[in-house]
Amino acid sequence: MQIEDILLKGIQQKRQKKAPKECVDYEVDGEKLAHLDGFETLRAKLPFESPLLVQKIVIPYFLNDINVIVRAFTGSGKTLSYCLPLVELGMQKSIFGIVIVPSAVLVKQVLMCLDEIKCKDMRIKGVYTHANGIKVLQCKSNRIIDEEILAVHKIIEDEFVHTNAKVLVITPDGLLKMLDNVKISDVTHFVIDEADYLICKDSIEQFGQILKAVDLRRIHVSCFSATINEYVTEVMDMISNVTKIHIWSKRYFDHEFVFGTNRSIKHLALMQLIADGVESPALIFVRDEATGQMLSNMLEKSAVYTECKCQQKESKCKGDIGCTEHCLPDMSIIDDFRMKKIWYLFATDSLSRGVDFCNVRSVINYDIPDTKTQFVHRAGRVNRNCTGQKIYSIYSREDFERMGIVVDFLEENRHKVPEHISKIAGRTVKQLQ
Numbered sequence: 001m002q003i004e005d006i007l008l009k010g011i012q013q014k015r016q017k018k019a020p021k022e023c024v025d026y027e028v029d030g031e032k033l034a035h036l037d038g039f040e041t042l043r044a045k046l047p048f049e050s051p052l053l054v055q056k057i058v059i060p061y062f063l064n065d066i067n068v069i070v071r072a073f074t075g076s077g078k079t080l081s082y083c084l085p086l087v088e089l090g091m092q093k094s095i096f097g098i099v100i101v102p103s104a105v106l107v108k109q110v111l112m113c114l115d116e117i118k119c120k121d122m123r124i125k126g127v128y129t130h131a132n133g134i135k136v137l138q139c140k141s142n143r144i145i146d147e148e149i150l151a152v153h154k155i156i157e158d159e160f161v162h163t164n165a166k167v168l169v170i171t172p173d174g175l176l177k178m179l180d181n182v183k184i185s186d187v188t189h190f191v192i193d194e195a196d197y198l199i200c201k202d203s204i205e206q207f208g209q210i211l212k213a214v215d216l217r218r219i220h221v222s223c224f225s226a227t228i229n230e231y232v233t234e235v236m237d238m239i240s241n242v243t244k245i246h247i248w249s250k251r252y253f254d255h256e257f258v259f260g261t262n263r264s265i266k267h268l269a270l271m272q273l274i275a276d277g278v279e280s281p282a283l284i285f286v287r288d289e290a291t292g293q294m295l296s297n298m299l300e301k302s303a304v305y306t307e308c309k310c311q312q313k314e315s316k317c318k319g320d321i322g323c324t325e326h327c328l329p330d331m332s333i334i335d336d337f338r339m340k341k342i343w344y345l346f347a348t349d350s351l352s353r354g355v356d357f358c359n360v361r362s363v364i365n366y367d368i369p370d371t372k373t374q375f376v377h378r379a380g381r382v383n384r385n386c387t388g389q390k391i392y393s394i395y396s397r398e399d400f401e402r403m404g405i406v407v408d409f410l411e412e413n414r415h416k417v418p419e420h421i422s423k424i425a426g427r428t429v430k431q432l433q
Contacts, residue, residue, distance in 0.1 A: 023250040024053055024076075030243030033060040043091045044084065046117055052077035054247050059085045061243060062189075062220065069195075069223045069236045072247040074380020078224045079354070082191050083113050089189075090122045090165030097167040097189035100175065100210075102197050104128040105331055106354050108137060108144055110169045110193070115139035122165040127174040134174060172198060172207060179213050188219055194353045195223035195232045196373070204231055211235065226380060227373045253379055253391055253413050257406075257421055260396040267295060269394050270366055274299070278392070279361035280343035285352065285378050287367040292346030295366065302344035303333050305351050352377035365393040368402045375409050400424055 035056040039046045051059070054076045061068045062085030072078050086097045101107055107126040114124045126137035136147045168182070175182070192198060199207050216239050223232055236242050260269035270284070280301075286292040292304040337345045338359060345351075346366075352374065363382050369375045382389035393406055404425040407417050 024073075024247060025250070026053065026057060026245065026247040028057070028243060028245055031066055031241075033064060033066070036060055042084070042088050044087050044117060044119065046084070048080070052080075054078055055081045055084065057245055057247070058082070058222075059088075061245075062086070062222070063088065065220055067221045067236070067239055067242045068245055069228065069232065069242060070245045070247070071225060071228045072245070073249040073251075074226045074377060076226075076247055076249070079110060079113055079193070079356075082193075082222060082224065083110065083117065086167055086189060086191075087114070087118050087122065090167075091119050094164040095166070095188045096186045097191065098175070098187055099167060099169045099191040099193060100172055100198060101169065101193045102171065102353055103350060104130070104135070104171065105334055105351075106193070107169050107171060108331060109354070109356060111137055111139060112144065114167060114169070118167075119165070121163070122167070123163040124167045124169070126169040127178070128171040129173045129177065134177065137169075172203075172210060175210055176206070179210075184213050185215075187214065190214055190216070190219050190221045192221075192223045192232075193225070195225045196227050196229040197225070197353055199231045199235055200229060201231065227376055229373075251413065253382075253410065253415055254389065255391045255393065255410055255415055257418060258392055258394045260394045262396045263398050266366070266394060266396050267298065270295065270364070271298065273364070273392060273394070274344070278364070279390070281337055281340055281357075281360055282344050282362040282364055283337075283351070283357065283360050283381050284344060284346045284364040284366050285369075286346055286348060289346075289348060291367070292348070296344070296346050299344050301342055302346065303336070303342045305333050305345060305347040349374050349377070352381065355381075357381055361389055363389075363391045365391070365406075368393060368395055368399040369405060370402065372405050372409055375405060379409070 036042075036051055036059045038050055039048060054070070054072045058068060058070055058081040062082070070078065070081070072081075082099070086095065086099075089095050090097075099110055101110060107128050111124060111126040118124060124139065128135055128137075138145050138147070170178075221236070221239055221242075223236060225232070258269050258273055260266035274282075284292070284295070286295070289304055289306055296302040296304050333342065333345070334355070336342045338357065340359065349369070360381050363378060365375075365378060369378060379391055382391060395403060403421065407422060407425040410417050
């Protein structure tokens with residue numbers, strides 16, 4: 001069983017041909033521990049055949065109480081590398097784990113993963129904020145049940161508090177609202193997923209309030225992401241006994257550039273690409289939701305994923321950090337996309353982070369990303385479990401100055417870049433200099 005089986009549990013899916021094993025390598029900076037031999041050495045009963053590399057490396061650090069900062073490529077299995085040891089430790093002793101993720105859809109995803117592997121006595125709960133208050137997610141009879149809670153003090157009931165093994169999966173704003181109601185001194189494990197998205201220039205002040213409330217020197221701390229920035233490194237440098245783990249993949253990305261002439265008629269290039277038979281389901285990244293809605297109106301079986309409707313500019317909006325208004329994302333859209341009821345899903349970069357889509361056949365960059373980090377996470381939505389997937393980048397004259405971002409990434413991943421694209425990127429760099 002793989003993580004996509006958990007996310008689509010009970011839904012009959014046509015199996016895709018498995019991708020060949022990719023060439024992966026790793027580097028450990030700090031204390032070096034023996035790898036986990038296999039899941040049979042754990043007490044937890046797991047529905048998985050064997051651990052992936054990131055799980056073999058990372059799980060022993062949890063079991064030996066060594067802090068870690070893990071940089072591993074998208075689709076490597078990071079989520080299970082912290083969920084599994086939390087469950088294993090919960091079978092051995094009293095633990096209180098807090099897992100911080102950037103969005104409501106990730107709260108649900110991590111909660112489903114924990115529910116599949118947790119022991120009977122462990123309690124798990126998910127929390128995130130939205131426009132009208134706070135949503136609490138719980139697993140009952142293999143289903144996610146959400147409940148709106150208006151009174152913060154009612155979120156953590158006595159049954160949860162007095163359970164020896166418990167894990168709270170929560171967004172940053174949810175935790176900020178609950179700091180007075182959660183006994184932070186009882187926390188034993190603090191996991192920050194998509195760390196560079198949560199701890200960055202735009203959000204460091206808000207996240208700093210959480211860090212002040214948590215004594216990072218007393219508990220086990222771990223950070224996970226496919227990309228790590230200097231802010232995450234600075235936070236982890238405050239903690240002793242930290243091992244840095246980097247796992248990378250030398251996999252090939254099937255990529256194609258599509259010329260869209262200029263911005264005003266760029267949509268025609270997308271429509272032609274779809275008419276030519278681009279494989280669906282397709283995840284289409286746009287700069288803002290208004291662009292996504294305009295394009296979705298032109299296509300049947302399409303939708304726009306909305307994470308947040310706050311009035312801030314999209315480039316500054318983090319969904320759960322720094323928003324002035326929190327709106328309930330329509331997570332049914334994600335489920336419909338996974339079940340192929342939706343063929344074309346338009347989204348901003350909020351959906352490029354950590355969300356598992358086992359069935360995505362194509363990723364289309366309608367708007368060229370502003371940073372290589374954005375491209376890394378967008379590209380990570382494919383090549384997770386099967387072959388034949390493809391990435392398209394539609395560019396217009398207005399995108400020339402950002403072409404170097406895509407070219408650098410592709411060259412680093414052994415992709416042959418067309419000569420005319422390299423010339424555009426090189427010429428733009430010279431002009432900027």
